[in-house]
Structures are given as C-alpha cells and as structure tokens.
Amino acid sequence: MYESGSTGQDQRQGSGLILGIESSCDETAAAVVRSGSHALSNVVASQMALHANYGGVVPELASREHLRNIVPVVREALSRANVSFADLDAIAVTAGPGLAGALLVGITYAKALTFGLDKPLIAVNHLEGHIHAVLMEARDRAEAPMELPLLALVVSGGHTHLYLARHSEDPQGREAWTYQNVGRTVDDAAGEAFDKVAKLLGLGYPGGPWIDTLAPHGNPRAVPFHFGQIKPRIPSATTTYDLSFSGIKTAVLRYTQTHAMHDSIEARRHALAANPALKPSSPEALALLDPQTLDLIASFQYAVVGNLLRQTFAAAAAFGVRGLVVSGGVASNSELRRRFSAEAARRGLPAAFPSLALSTDNAAMIAAAAWPKFLAADFAPEDLSATPQLRLG
Numbered sequence: 001m002y003e004s005g006s007t008g009q010d011q012r013q014g015s016g017l018i019l020g021i022e023s024s025c026d027e028t029a030a031a032v033v034r035s036g037s038h039a040l041s042n043v044v045a046s047q048m049a050l051h052a053n054y055g056g057v058v059p060e061l062a063s064r065e066h067l068r069n070i071v072p073v074v075r076e077a078l079s080r081a082n083v084s085f086a087d088l089d090a091i092a093v094t095a096g097p098g099l100a101g102a103l104l105v106g107i108t109y110a111k112a113l114t115f116g117l118d119k120p121l122i123a124v125n126h127l128e129g130h131i132h133a134v135l136m137e138a139r140d141r142a143e144a145p146m147e148l149p150l151l152a153l154v155v156s157g158g159h160t161h162l163y164l165a166r167h168s169e170d171p172q173g174r175e176a177w178t179y180q181n182v183g184r185t186v187d188d189a190a191g192e193a194f195d196k197v198a199k200l201l202g203l204g205y206p207g208g209p210w211i212d213t214l215a216p217h218g219n220p221r222a223v224p225f226h227f228g229q230i231k232p233r234i235p236s237a238t239t240t241y242d243l244s245f246s247g248i249k250t251a252v253l254r255y256t257q258t259h260a261m262h263d264s265i266e267a268r269r270h271a272l273a274a275n276p277a278l279k280p281s282s283p284e285a286l287a288l289l290d291p292q293t294l295d296l297i298a299s300f301q302y303a304v305v306g307n308l309l310r311q312t313f314a315a316a317a318a319f320g321v322r323g324l325v326v327s328g329g330v331a332s333n334s335e336l337r338r339r340f341s342a343e344a345a346r347r348g349l350p351a352a353f354p355s356l357a358l359s360t361d362n363a364a365m366i367a368a369a370a371w372p373k374f375l376a377a378d379f380a381p382e383d384l385s386a387t388p389q390l391r392l393g
Contacts, residue, residue, distance in 0.1 A: 014089040017081075018374060019113075020367030021074065021091065023106030024098025024126045025158065026051055026062045028069035031363035032081035032088075036132070036371025037139040039364040040081035042357070045069040052205040052276065056195065063101035070109050077363070085117055092370030095123035095380070096390030097159070103386035111384065122370040123380040126361075127392045128179070130154045130327040131165060133358040133365035146323035146350055151316045152179075155308060155336075156328035156360075157191030157206070160184065162241055162315050163393060165325070167372075177372060179393030182315055183241030186230060190304055191330045193245035197252050197300055201293060202269035204280065211301050212333050213280035214289060218298030225251055225303035241315040243307060252300055264290060305336045313343055324351040332359040 016035035023029070026047040032040045047065045051057045078084065093110035096103060114121040131152045138145070150165040162183030168176050188196070191208060198207020203214075225248050232240040256265065268288045272278060278285050289297075316324060324344055330336060331353050344351035358365060373379075 015087055016371075017083060017088050018122070018367040018370050019074070019077065019088050019091045020124075020363035020365070020370065021070075021093045021106045021110050022126070022129070022361055022363040022366050023066045023070065023102050024094045024096070025102060025361060026057045026065075027361040028066050028073050028106075029361060029363035029366075030070075030074040030077035031367050032077055032083055033136070033364055033367035033371070036368045037136060039136070039140070039367075040083070041077045041079075042362055042364040043073050043077045043080065044360075044362055045073050048206065055199050055205050057099070059099045059101055062099060063105060066102055066105035070105055074109070085113070088117070088119060090120045090122055090370065090374050090379075091117075092122040092124050092366050092373075093380075094126045094129065094366055095384060096387035097126055098386075098388060100386050100388045103388065107384060107386055111382075120374070120377075121380040121384065122373050122378070123384055124366045124369045124373070125390055125392045126366075127154050127159060127161060127163075128177070129365035129369045130156070130354075131163070131179075131325055132369035133354040133362070134325045134327050134352045136364065136368035137355060137358065138352060146325075146352065148323070149319065149321050150323045150325055151182075151312065151319065151321040152325040152327065153308065153312050153331075154328045155190050155326070155330040157195060157208075157330075158189050159328065160189045160191075160243055160245070160308075160330075161392070162312060164319055164321070176376060181391070181393045182319065183243065183311055185243045185245060187244050187246040188249060190243070190245055190308060191328070193249050193304060194301075194330065196249050200249075200253060200256065200265075201297065202265040202267075202272065204272055204276075204278070208330060208333065210280040211297055212335065214286070214294060215298040215301040215335065217286065217289075218291070218294030218296070220298040220302035222295035223255060223299035225299060227303070227307050239314075239318070241311050241318075243311055245304065245307075248300065248303060252296065255296060259292065261293065264293065301333075301335055305333070305339055308336065309339055309343060312340070313347065316347075316349060322350070324349055325353075326351065327354050327359065329360045332356050 031042040164180040195207040203210040
C-alpha cells in the first residue's frame, strides 16, 4: 500500500490526476480531475427512472445498480479523459454520509483499485465534495479565489447544512480546509420536503424539478406558510441558524384536506402513472394542474426558499463571512438562485453556485475535494469502511 508521507510534495503532484468515485445514494459516478481544478471527464449513471416507480430511493435496489454500473462507469470516465489507470496519482472515494450499501460498493471497488495499482486512496466527505464543486469551477475559470471565511449552504434531498469554511497553508503551501457546522435541518432536508410535497400532490419523482418548473404558473403569496421558532441547540444561545421543513410539509397536507383536493390529486397521479415519460415543462403536464394547485406549489416553494435565505444570510452577517457558496441538488432550483443572487448583490456579498451538472451528486466534486488531501498526504487507512452518518466539521 502507498505509504503516507513517503515522498515530497513535488513528487506527489505527478500528473495531478485523481480519479473520483461517488456512490453515496442513487448515482454511480466517476470522474478524472486534474489538480483539483479541471475535470477531464465526469460520468454519471442515474437510477432516477428505476426509483421513480417507487416514489423515492430504495436502498437495496440502489446498491444492486451500483454493482452493475461501477466498472463501466469508471472505464468510461478514463476513456473520456484519455488516460489510463497508470496515469493516475490517486483514487478518491466518498466515505459518507449516505446509504451504507451504496457507499460500500464505491469504497470496496476503490480499495481494490488502489491495492492492485499501488496508488494512494483518499476518503472524501460527500458534503465537502459539494462545496468543492463550486471552488473547482471557479479555479477552472481562473477566477480570483473568494475571500475567506466562506459560508457554505449545502442543500439537497438528504442534507441541509450551513458550514463556516476556512483554510490555511503550511510553509510548503499545502492547504488544510476546516469546517464549522453553524446550522442544519432538525428534521427533513429541504430537498426531501420538495420530493414529499410533490408526491403528496400527485406529481412525478424527483419532485424538485416538477415544483421548480410549475411554480412560476402560480401565485407565490396565495397560501401564507409560516415557520415555527426552533430552540437553539446550545442552552445559553439566543439565536439559532437551524432549519426545519417537516412543518411546512404537514401544512401542505392539511391544506389539501381542508380544500377537498383529494380527487384532483388522485386523477393527476393516475394520469402521470399512465404516461411516466411526461416532462413537467410539457403543456400536457401543466394541463393536469388547476389554478389552486399551482398557487399551492408556488407558495410552498416561495416559503422554503425564503426560509433558507433568511437563515443563510442571518448566519452570514453574524459570522462576518466574505463570500457565500450554495451547492447541492436544490441549488439548481431557479427561484433559489435568483433570490439568493439578488440578496447577495444587495449586501455586496460575493455568491457562487455550481453549474447545473455539478449541483447534483457527481464524482468530479469528490476528486476536487481530494486534491488538498493528496498534497498533504492525507490518505485513507486500509480498513476504511462506509460511514453513513459521517459528519463534516
């Protein structure tokens, strides 16, 4: 196995090529990234169509599909990058958080590769990967780095967290990133709320794109949603930047019940089941929704984005950050990008989002986050295993 610290930094840099592997949920992904800045390839095998039949991710099916996809996905990533295994300096893999069985597929395959190739293995936190997706693209565009500290909102189907991100360099120029969790959801993640509300209203899976596409057709102020006060985790604290989305999900359910929407929801559910290829942007899909439902969708999205915005910018002001990073699957939501960009501009706070391709789970972000660890010889132990509840910071 590769010995940590066995060579100097200049020798370790080599070609700068890292193969990233991501299998934390329902995307089997592999990518080759050079020096944490330039993605030579980024291949993703989606299981969306499979899990849409069940209205959500089925862990056992996800693991099975990862086993089916991992080898061809890695081969395709190498082919698109026009590199071989021998050209790589290291292999990076998601160690958590995520589904245990899904994570183990990626970790087991990555460990086998590093053993056979005598390459170092780097374990990456999935949440840190989402943050570095934004930083990687900024470096690739040769933009000036955002001033630190940064506040990072990682918002997806499984996670909603606020991190204070800093980094330091040792005399050899090696980076060490540190993260402080300053806010999180205390129940459902924001993306989970999108999916559950979409399912409740008889829409397709995943729910985020459906709600994002349909919301502009409704009145976002038609249904007033309110968020309850969250008790600070620290008894002596007077302010919290935590979030909660289970309440608004329940509020949507009660609204449908008190406004007798059951029959229209079931009719829409059956219509979409009969035509699973229907896209939310199609006129046929829009025709399945009455004005009351469109108003409810618009109001739900407006409230969720508003809550994320309030807590994020309150934390940004409290910690005096110099920049804002928003990443994760929900970061692809068009209303979120528009409102966050406008508020950041009003405050004079630089804000950055990943491209749509790197908003959702991918392996380029894993390889990018691995680059500072590679330079610091921060390699994974031989007994690396999946950590489904892995924390960041």
